[in-house]
Amino acid sequence: MNLKTITTLGFAGLLAMTGIHALASEELVTEDGKVSAMKLELDREVAGRAYESATFGMG
Amino acid sequence: MLRTRVGYCGGDKVKPTYYSLGDQTEAITIDYDPEVLSYDDLLDHFWKGHRCEQTNRSRQYMNAVFYRDDSQKKLAEASLVKQARRQGIEAGAVKTEVLPIKIFTYAEGYHQKYYLTRFPDVREFLSETYPDAKSLADSAVATRLNAYLGAGMGRDWKVFLAALPKYGLPNELEKALRELAEKKVK
Numbered sequence: 001m002n003l004k005t006i007t008t009l010g011f012a013g014l015l016a017m018t019g020i021h022a023l024a025s026e027e028l029v030t031e032d033g034k035v036s037a038m039k040l041e042l043d044r045e046v047a048g049r050a051y052e053s054a055t056f057g058m059g
Numbered sequence: 060m061l062r063t064r065v066g067y068c069g070g071d072k073v074k075p076t077y078y079s080l081g082d083q084t085e086a087i088t089i090d091y092d093p094e095v096l097s098y099d100d101l102l103d104h105f106w107k108g109h110r111c112e113q114t115n116r117s118r119q120y121m122n123a124v125f126y127r128d129d130s131q132k133k134l135a136e137a138s139l140v141k142q143a144r145r146q147g148i149e150a151g152a153v154k155t156e157v158l159p160i161k162i163f164t165y166a167e168g169y170h171q172k173y174y175l176t177r178f179p180d181v182r183e184f185l186s187e188t189y190p191d192a193k194s195l196a197d198s199a200v201a202t203r204l205n206a207y208l209g210a211g212m213g214r215d216w217k218v219f220l221a222a223l224p225k226y227g228l229p230n231e232l233e234k235a236l237r238e239l240a241e242k243k244v245k
Binding site: 025026028029030031035036037039040041042043045046047049050051052053054055056057058059 | 061062066068069074075076084085086087088089090091092093094098101102105108109115116120121122123124125127131156160162163164165166167168188189191192193194195197198199200201203222225226227228
């Protein structure tokens with residue numbers, strides 16, 4: 001293999017890895033005060049109830 | 060308790076992830092019905108569940124109360140003093156922090172309802188129903204199944220059986236869960 005082929009393959013490999021990483025990484029969201037789970041019966045019922053939130057770091 | 064979710068909070072790093080937390084801390088949020096449970100009740104459980112005089116291992120794994128407003132801040136600070144008194148130590152010797160939550164970011168889907176990984180059929184159904192981390196975490200059904208099946212917290216299985224038909228699960232899954240719970244009751 002000549003240098004041009006090696007460089008091209010290396011570059012293509014890097015692009016592929018970047019693409020795979022982008023596909024694998026999950027877009028995380030922040031709290032928005034809305035309940036997203038509404039497909040199951042109990043979830044719909046509970047989503048309608050007033051609530052407060054408490055947050056703890058557990059070591 | 061209505062729902063739980065795990066995530067990252069307390070720091071300033073924007074868009075934290077498990078592999079890039081920055082100054083954020085892993086935390087659990089509990090949504091609760093204030094007519095059934097109070098913030099003070101939850102604080103009591105929290106203080107009983109860890110040793111507050113132990114130095115925190117790291118920013119990532121830290122014992123902390125993350126308050127959302129002044130009212131929670133006052134109650135959390137008062138509970139810290141009460142806990143110190145209960146243990147016979149100075150409040151200044153308590154290493155558990157009381158900090159503002161800032162922004163809570165939901166952790167990745169595979170961190171939510173972690174105990175259900177031991178129950179692949181349940182996990183698969185819930186992940187198909189709620190494919191993203193937020194909706195899976197927001198599911199009261201997932202929260203309850205995670206607690207009953209995975210956490211081994213000695214739940215009342217009769218209560219579970221009574222509520223199971225309301226979950227809205229597919230017949231086969233509901234039947235399997237009923238059989239499992241009935242064995243626990245016996």
